[in-house]
Amino acid sequence: MKESSVERELRVREKWEKDGTFERSISNREGRETYVFYEGPPTANGLPHAGHALGRTIKDFVARYKTMSGYQVLRKAGWDTHGLPVELEVEKQLNIRGKDQIEEYGIENFIQKCKESVFAYENEWKQFTEALGYWVDMEDPYVTLNNEYIESVWNILSTIHEKGYLYKGHRVVPYCPHCETSLSSHEVAQGYKDVSDLSVTAKFRLKGTSNEYLLGWTTTPWTLPGNVAVAVNPNMNYVRVRQGSEIFVLAESLASIVMREDYEILEVMKGKDLIGLSYEPPFNYVAVTNGHKVLGADFVTDTSGTGIVHIAPAHGEDDYKAIKDNQFDYVNVVDSKGRYKEYVAPLAGQFVKDCDVEIIKMLSKQNLLFDKQKYEHSYPHCWRCDSPLLYYAMEGWFIKTTAVKENMQSNNQGVEWFPSHMKDGRFGNFLDNMVDWNIGRNRYWGNSAKRLGLSRLQ
Ligand SMILES: [Zn+2]
Structure with a gap:
């Protein structure tokens, strides 16, 4: 009888697992030139969706191509454990809303709940990743709530500061009065x-x-x-x-x-x-x-x-x-x-x-x-809570990205984009209209890897 696609998938997965195929694709290239891949970290407090399947497939075939070209391809998984989605999930869980109620509940307790919630769907993510045949080292991931990771972010910020690109300013930003936080232009675009x-x-x-x-x-x-x-x-x-x-x-x-x-x-x-x-x-x-x-x-x-x-x-x-x-x-x-x-x-x-x-x-x-x-x-309107946004002047920390605008524009010209219209289209436009980057978020549960642009491929 002909093997069904589901049966074939399971057979291949079992064989890869039994033979340690992924691990061997790395160990048997010891000494070769390395090609290092860091996962754009997903958030494990929500279930994976079709968009993640697409992203992971694309990332996987780049890494496979490099493996087949003879590189030793180290692929490190990551988890983005920070950011507003986590806070909102915990607010829902505790049946509270907004900053006042968070402070009433107690910031320490609230943060503890955030920490507990961030790996709620880790198993589902592992299964999803294996089912896709996506090769990535999930045994030793980088995690944004680990101190080593946080130190690396401080290191980046200190380098930016040394270059004179970090400043405290006032800027009128799209602002959600319910979440009491400013929104990035990308977030604003989601809620018209x-x-x-x-x-x-x-x-x-x-x-x-x-x-x-x-x-x-x-x-x-x-x-x-x-x-x-x-x-x-x-x-x-x-x-x-x-x-x-x-x-x-x-x-x-x-x-x-x-x-x-x-x-x-x-x-x-x-x-x-x-x-x-x-x-x-x-x-x-x-x-x-x-x-x-x-x-x-x-x-x-x-x-x-x-x-x-x-x-x-x-x-x-x-x-x-x-x-x-x-x-x-x-x-x-x-x-x-x-x-x-x-x-x-x-x-x-x-x-x-x-x-x-x-x-x-x-x-x-x-x-x-x-x-x-x-x-x-x-x-x-706020994509999270549906409140109409206000334009609001906030004090905050900014990275002077406009100081390196021309550099980024010329680098973009050296990138081979697929599809090619992205180069001067969506990404080129983004660079042309660049403003200084407001990295502050007036919230409780840390800063996210997304804020620092480490998850562009997510
Ligand atoms: Zn909101």
Whole structure:
């Protein structure tokens, strides 16, 4: 009778095991040139899936090819035991949620639970690996929670520090207010959802006038209590227009769309003529010594809005940079859980993303609402917990990867990619758009190998 594929698989596995074929493929090449392979470590607190089968197959045939070419191919397995997935799994197990409850449970105890959970599926992984015929030394793996491994990471960091590439900075990052951690661009890309939000055109009254306003536009009304400036494009044309008893300033090219009808143009000027003008902010919850002025910024365009952009330094990368460049005050009215801080009195403690409507009502009460519009857009949500993300300025540690950008770009050109479009496509684009690498994660259970890029092949 013909042998079935399952029978054949078992027969070959048994023979490999009995003969020690994998071990002998290494021992009988003693003295040959080595080709060392370190497993991009998977996380053993979850079950393997089809993606792992694909990755392991690809890794295996590279190692086999090198073995057949005569190299002694050492293949070390690894386990990534750190990172948020572990914490989330333990949170689920203990039926707790978020930092407060973790701290109530006790950090030491929590970490102990994390340690216990990381090898929950080690046996399933071993079986899976053997069933695939994937040759790797699982008897002597490297494990990210072992001190030798941790020391090697410290060593890498210290080398980076010696080169002057490690720094503490502030950066506006995509941030999950529930997990209380920033997310990498790769993580952000996993959680986009179509949602409907409100954009607002607010009236920023020019100081020394009773009826003259800059029309500032924002797609995130909840950031208005943190306003520090408004931005114009120095090279664009702006107009002063009269409508009824009020005078407004906005981009010339957008005037007919924003004002609609019954307005009269009083004056045309350049954006740079507006720079430095002072205005009354719509909300007065924070004291700003340097700010509440018009600044010039090239990122302001006339493709939408009013050509005048509301600036809240804690919630936009461009905003943050503009404030720094102009040496205006930095303010952040939102706490680490995404709620308004106490001094934003009427809204204190509320989740900011839920407050757009309330903010609009408050503007309207003060006669500072010019217009509001519903718009549909794709907004990032946390891939782990589904919370809408916020752009949030966080203090953290960064590796200055941009300092070696050109080096990496030219190295990439020397790599033979399969498929070849990856070289200038996905990977090339990633290198072209590189930003400094925020390696900090404000969590409890260590840092992961992934953070240090050691598992690209996982
Ligand atoms: Zn989250």
